[in-house]
Amino acid sequence: MGNDSIFIKACKRHATERTPIWIMRQAGRYLPQYRAIREKTDFLTLCKTPELASEVTVQPVDIIGVDAAILFSDILVIPDAMGMHLEIVESKGPTFDDPIRDRDDLKRLNTDGVTGRLQYVMDAIKLTKEKLAGRVPLIGFSGAPWTLATYMIEGKGSKNFDTAKRFIYSDPNAAHELLQLLADAVVDYLNAKIRAGCDAVQIFDTWAGILSPHDLEEFSLRYIKYICGRLETNGAPVIVFAKGVNALKRLAEITCDVIGLDWTMDLAAARAEIGERKALQGNLDPCVLFAPKEKIRQETERVLARYGSGCGHIFNLGHGILPNTSVENTQYLVSCVKELSVKYHQ
Amino acid sequence: MGNDSIFIKACKRHATERTPIWIMRQAGRYLPQYRAIREKTDFLTLCKTPELASEVTVQPVDIIGVDAAILFSDILVIPDAMGMHLEIVESKGPTFDDPIRDRDDLKRLNTDGVTGRLQYVMDAIKLTKEKLAGRVPLIGFSGAPWTLATYMIEGKGSKNFDTAKRFIYSDPNAAHELLQLLADAVVDYLNAKIRAGCDAVQIFDTWAGILSPHDLEEFSLRYIKYICGRLETNGAPVIVFAKGVNALKRLAEITCDVIGLDWTMDLAAARAEIGERKALQGNLDPCVLFAPKEKIRQETERVLARYGSGCGHIFNLGHGILPNTSVENTQYLVSCVKELSVKYHQ
Helix, strand or coil: CCCCCHHHHHHCCCCCCCCCCCCCCCCCCCHHHHHHHHHCCCCHHHCHHHHHHHHHHHHHHHHHCCCCEEEECCHHHHHHHHCCCEEECCCCCEECCCCCCHHHHHHHHCCCCCCHHHHHHHHHHHHHHHHCCCCCCEEEEEEEEHHHHHHHHHHHHHCCCHHHHHHHHCCCCHHHHCCCCCHHHHHHHHHHHHHHCEEEEEEECCCCCHCCHHHHHHHHHHHHHHCCCCCCCCCCCCEECCCCCCCCCHHHCCCCCECCCCCCCCHHHHHHHCCCCCCCEEECHHHHHHHHHHHHHHHHHHHHHHHCCCCCCEEEEECCCCCCCCHHHHHHHHHHHHHHHHHCCC | CCCCCCHHHCCCCCCCCCCCCCHHHHHHCHHHHHHHHHHHCCCHHHHHHHHHHHHHHHHHHHHHCCCCCEECCCCCHHHHHCCCCCEEEEECCCEEECHHHHHHHHHHHHCCCCHHHHHHHHHHHHHHHHHHHCCEEEEEECCHHHHHHHHHHHCCCCCCCCHHHHHHHCCCCHHHHHHHHHHHHHHHHHHHHHHCCCCCEEEEECHHHHHHHHHHHHHHHHHHHHHHHHCCCCCEEEEEEEEECCHHHHHHCCCCEECCCCCCCHHHHHHHCCCCCCCECCCCCCHHHCCCCHHHHHHHHHHHHCCCCCCCCEEEEECCCCCCCCCCHHHHHHHHHHHCHHHHHH
């Protein structure tokens, strides 16, 4: 599966007969078939067991009808492979029991052969490609250095990220050392994923939006640019999703194919500003899936209309699908996109 | 105290000798003098006791040296005065035990004479004015209808606000009924505050930033515009702070004097876009106050430089000061603004 799929074509801003759709976190808790597997397996074991990871990766292709699969995993497998002890309790999110708090802590990180310790991911990619059998392309992903660093420093999710910010403000050199070693690990990891069979890759900078414009450039975008400049893509599109970042001109300078946008952004304005250089991915508010079907249809039409006619739009939510979303409404969203988008491609 | 203060002048984009500063949540937990009072009094009793509320309001003027006081209160006193039972436990935020979940629940709200039941606020304003004795002006504030509604519907703080969004998507007419009755209450409340002696008022729409552009217009900005069009200001400047909203052109259409900006916005870009129509307030990242002094000074200079020369800037943080902030660093910030801003006003 590759260049002739509707998803890959849209990433490259080639003409398609309709707008493709996939959904961030489409393999996840809202699916009963996923929950059935999770009843027997904790989250991290699922990530690390290729047979199971590939099974849940394929579920939304079968059940929801999306145009791409995304390998089931977690962004924090990289710090885990560096020797930080990752625990994921779904009700309270990921935790590291011994977070990075100063320059000395960096010495604890085992940065040699990280990708080798993530062989289970590569094995899951190969199994998934077999199960997909060419039906849809497979996306691989990684967290961006800034987002990985926030978890490694905070040790858990945070409301204000004051510990992570205290770190970058108090010892910027140590912060850059951490971000650089993460950036190198991400380059290696994504290149290995592409070699293992991923047809596209997405870089998630979930917490880029908490930085001031100056800090955003220094601690987030600089490293995304570094990574994107070093990917051996072999034609695989690169998607950058820096949530909450409205500095579109800066995002457009990154060597990538697609910019992901959250639901607070206006697709028409974004396309006017950068749409000739990048494809755009997004951006329905995930909460719309809690609305009656009539509203889901109306808001789907609104997103499609805001992007407008022509190629280069990949439909998605503006953030991950929420755990208590109805499967039926999600299926309905996919059918709406498939039906309503045709007129924008004539 | 009024038109000749540096804060009021800056709000009106009149020339001043330096940039004024005040700090959102400047009367609060980071001050030992505030914590001493809170040891004997719960949060809501403090809001409802004019003698104590006026005392903590004046504290940061004496201790930190800010150029304006803001009356100590909470945005949720309005739903409380409508008969919803507000509880504030500082570790978990505000809660309503019986939230609004459908149209019928609106009947429970006692919307007559709301401002009358907030007489304690007006009494606190009068006492505060006596204590300030003309040293600095006094700001009064209100939550915006959308932000008030999110708490009234969710019943507590929320990560994704899916309950509030489900409400507005499922029964938009009921949502508008709720927002309209809140808007009318806010008009009444802010007008009474101005009559009681407030020299300026600020409208906080803390959760405006979670809405898509279309929903932002329909459920948030429409009601802020309604309120601002009906204030009897008697010359008191009106500040609108819609956190996380980057639709500056839409904000600029509101009949108000000052637009507050969070720390993710670029002051130079904002000034270029709307700075001839509005004064701008902000926007240092509150986490910078956890940094070493050298960094605080450098970032203060950066914010001042991004706004640039001339009148119309009120220095503030981009969000409320965090509870574990150092008093010494906060005092240092104020001294930096007073010193470093002079050159931008020559």
